[in-house]
Amino acid sequence: MSTSSKSAVSLVSLFSQLAILVLLAMLLASCGKKESATTASGTPAAKPWNQSDAESEYRLIKAELSLAEAKKPYLVLNFPRKFVELRLNGVLVWEFPMELIETDQSDLNDFSHDFLGPKGTLMRPILEKHLFASQGLTPDSVLAIISEATNVNAELLQRELPSRFQLLWAGGLTLDVRTDVEGKPKSKFQNTLADIKQAITRPLGREVIILKMPRESALTLYRATLPGLPTLVIPA
Amino acid sequence: MAVRKVLLIVILPVFTIAAIVLFALAFNREKPEVIAEGYTVDTLLTELPQDEKKAQKELTAARKALDKLTPAKPYIVIDTHANRIYMRTKDKILLDARCSTGSGGELIDSVTGRRWIFDTPRGIFKIRRKVTEPWWRKPDWAFIEEGEEVPKKESERLDPNVMGDYALDFGDGFFIHGTIYERLLGVNVTHGCVRLGSEDLDSLYKQTPIGTYVYIF
Numbered sequence: 001m002s003t004s005s006k007s008a009v010s011l012v013s014l015f016s017q018l019a020i021l022v023l024l025a026m027l028l029a030s031c032g033k034k035e036s037a038t039t040a041s042g043t044p045a046a047k048p049w050n051q052s053d054a055e056s057e058y059r060l061i062k063a064e065l066s067l068a069e070a071k072k073p074y075l076v077l078n079f080p081r082k083f084v085e086l087r088l089n090g091v092l093v094w095e096f097p098m099e100l101i102e103t104d105q106s107d108l109n110d111f112s113h114d115f116l117g118p119k120g121t122l123m124r125p126i127l128e129k130h131l132f133a134s135q136g137l138t139p140d141s142v143l144a145i146i147s148e149a150t151n152v153n154a155e156l157l158q159r160e161l162p163s164r165f166q167l168l169w170a171g172g173l174t175l176d177v178r179t180d181v182e183g184k185p186k187s188k189f190q191n192t193l194a195d196i197k198q199a200i201t202r203p204l205g206r207e208v209i210i211l212k213m214p215r216e217s218a219l220t221l222y223r224a225t226l227p228g229l230p231t232l233v234i235p236a
Numbered sequence: 237m238a239v240r241k242v243l244l245i246v247i248l249p250v251f252t253i254a255a256i257v258l259f260a261l262a263f264n265r266e267k268p269e270v271i272a273e274g275y276t277v278d279t280l281l282t283e284l285p286q287d288e289k290k291a292q293k294e295l296t297a298a299r300k301a302l303d304k305l306t307p308a309k310p311y312i313v314i315d316t317h318a319n320r321i322y323m324r325t326k327d328k329i330l331l332d333a334r335c336s337t338g339s340g341g342e343l344i345d346s347v348t349g350r351r352w353i354f355d356t357p358r359g360i361f362k363i364r365r366k367v368t369e370p371w372w373r374k375p376d377w378a379f380i381e382e383g384e385e386v387p388k389k390e391s392e393r394l395d396p397n398v399m400g401d402y403a404l405d406f407g408d409g410f411f412i413h414g415t416i417y418e419r420l421l422g423v424n425v426t427h428g429c430v431r432l433g434s435e436d437l438d439s440l441y442k443q444t445p446i447g448t449y450v451y452i453f
Contacts, residue, residue: 090305
């Protein structure tokens with residue numbers, strides 16, 4: 001083989017080696033890209049860092065941790081998930097989806113916005129609870145028998161299934177819960193007053209969410225939410 | 237007369253409108269924000285560091301602290317308001333059953349003045365012990381309630397027939413157990429224990445290892 005043909009062969013082999021190297025490099029680069037796009041579990045990787053979002057999340061976590069510390073139940077209005085929840089020590093113990101009636105998504109957004117207020121308040125205690133009407137869970141005649149057998153006052157044994165009740169926070173924010181229970185009004189005067197108050201304050205910007213709930217879920221929510229109960233809002 | 241007419245025509249409506257406005261303002265005024273007892277509300281001024289790496293570290297630690305609160309394994313939830321018991325995870329309900337919890341009734345021993353309140357305790361507990369074919373060791377109140385004399389012999393306190401097939405001990409003398417009064421499930425009739433129907437008890441007993449968390453609200 002002549003010197004010129006030898007050098008031509010070596011050039012070709014050099015180019016082919018280079019081409020293989022380039023291909024390998026491209027392959028590795030594409031693998032690296034894939035790895036950075038998804039995590040090991042196949043879920044999308046974290047978004048690029050955003051200080052403002054991180055601060056919001058941090059405040060929310062810190063708020064929840066402070067509530068969890070008390071080891072008492074607290075109410076959570078989880079707007080992104082559209083659930084009303086009860087949590088104890090950071091653990092979900094009760095939940096119900098926000099089934100809206102007479103109100104819509106924009107009311108949820110406005111409620112969330114007003115709850116946060118200018119200071120971004122994530123937690124507020126329930127200020128008032130108003131029961132419009134209810135019905136005894138167990139018939140009185142049955143309770144009388146149980147009461148005699150167990151030596152416990154029938155009134156203690158009774159659970160009131162709410163037909164409708166309201167939870168109120170500062171600024172007139174109202175959660176109005178309705179069920180299909182045909183109950184007796186607790187006080188017609190108080191009910192009318194509450195309705196008038198709502199009719200006056202709502203056009204002035206006081207937000208109301210109206211939810212429909214099955215009777216047993218409403219019973220839990222009604223009994224578990226006393227004035228003073230802290231409420232955490234996960235903003236919409 | 238003219239002055240009176242002017243007064244009536246001008247001042248009276250002005251006063252009336254002013255009164256309505258004042259009333260509306262008073263009615264509509266925001267109530268002072270009350271800080272719930274035992275909670276630090278909106279005093280959470282802990283801020284993330286401005287340095288990105290430090291902030292990421294701080295946020296990750298906070299997320300971990302919150303995640304750590306939810307048990308990794310299924311946990312029991314007892315809703316004393318609706319008398320329901322659940323075995324669940326964060327996302328899924330594995331068992332949903334009717335139960336009976338404490339009545340809240342009070343018993344006072346007229347002789348000694350001792351007092352009992354029959355409430356199911358609220359809070360966070362753990363299953364400490366699992367018992368098959370449990371016998372009830374009647375406490376003093378069980379005799380006082382029936383107007384009987386408290387026995388001196390230990391054997392006279394034991395009753396093998398009232399707690400069902402299984403009992404799950406969650407501390408301080410409180411159990412999740414069966415009942416011979418299944419028709420009363422859903423009513424707050426117990427002395428603090430949690431009663432369950434036999435089929436649901438069987439299922440719960442099999443699903444519950446010792447150490448399972450119990451959340452009662």
